[in-house]
Amino acid sequence: MKPPVLLAAVLLLPASVASAAAPLSHGPQPAGFEIPTAAGGMGAAVEVGAAVEVGAAAEIRAAEVEPVAAEPSWQWPLTPRPQVLRDFDPPSKPWLSGHRGVDLEAVSDGVQVTSPAAGTVSFVGVVVDRPVITIDHGNGLRSSFEPVESTLAAGSPVAAGQAIGTIVAGHCPASSCVHWGVRRGDDYVNPLQFVMDLRPSILLPLTP
Incomplete structure (x- = not known):
């Protein structure tokens, strides 16, 4: 197939097929992160979401830890100090x-x-x-x-x-x-x- 014919075939592809072949964004992306594509691939974005969920779960677990005893600030109810x-x-x-x-x-x-x-x-x-x-x-x-x-x-x-x-x-x-x-x-x-x-x-x- 000659180059002009190949170019025309690409241009006639459905938009959904053409978009699946390329990311939605062409700019540079942070390391370990992948922009989701129209084909449904989430790439590293799923890993980032999982990290957020793990961090939130850790905060919840920390909040559920039973508090330590209070700092003493009251008086004994009996005198002298009782046994x-x-x-x-x-x-x-x-x-x-x-x-x-x-x-x-x-x-x-x-x-x-x-x-x-x-x-x-x-x-x-x-x-x-x-x-x-x-x-x-x-x-x-x-x-x-x-x-x-x-x-x-x-x-x-x-x-x-x-x-x-x-x-x-x-x-x-x-x-x-x-x-x-x-x-x-x-x-x-x-x-x-x-x-x-x-x-x-x-x-x-x-x-x-």
Whole structure:
């Protein structure tokens, strides 16, 4: 076939066939990237999209990591600093049994319990068979103490260190104690993280 005839044959090809033979853009492209063609080839563009998806998934996984313990900024609710008789041991499922707070040893029954942080009394009353007082500290945090009798009423503001009631017998069989629970929203969290530094230790490099 002579050259003029060949040129005419190319010009008479359907547009879809002609466009499939060449990229949509003729300019220089970044390394590792290929402009999609009309024939449907995505080339390296698929790889770039996959990289974006992987990065987004990594960010989501990082956001789902459970936050570390808070920096301690509250006061102990008993004086002197009490011994922890029973630690925080929440159940694996909300409906299972467990220990959703800590038991703190008191010198004797009748000692005062103080508010670990400023807040507002949100509940005072009897739950099942024991007196309970709950303090709303804001930011979704609430402290509950039992068995504690109080003369305060719901809505009363309290300052950090202010007496909120007295311990009565009945919780710990072998000694006087108070059960302290803390909730963040609807979830129980370890009260000790607010009075002790439970954050993981970080090793720093030695300096000369």
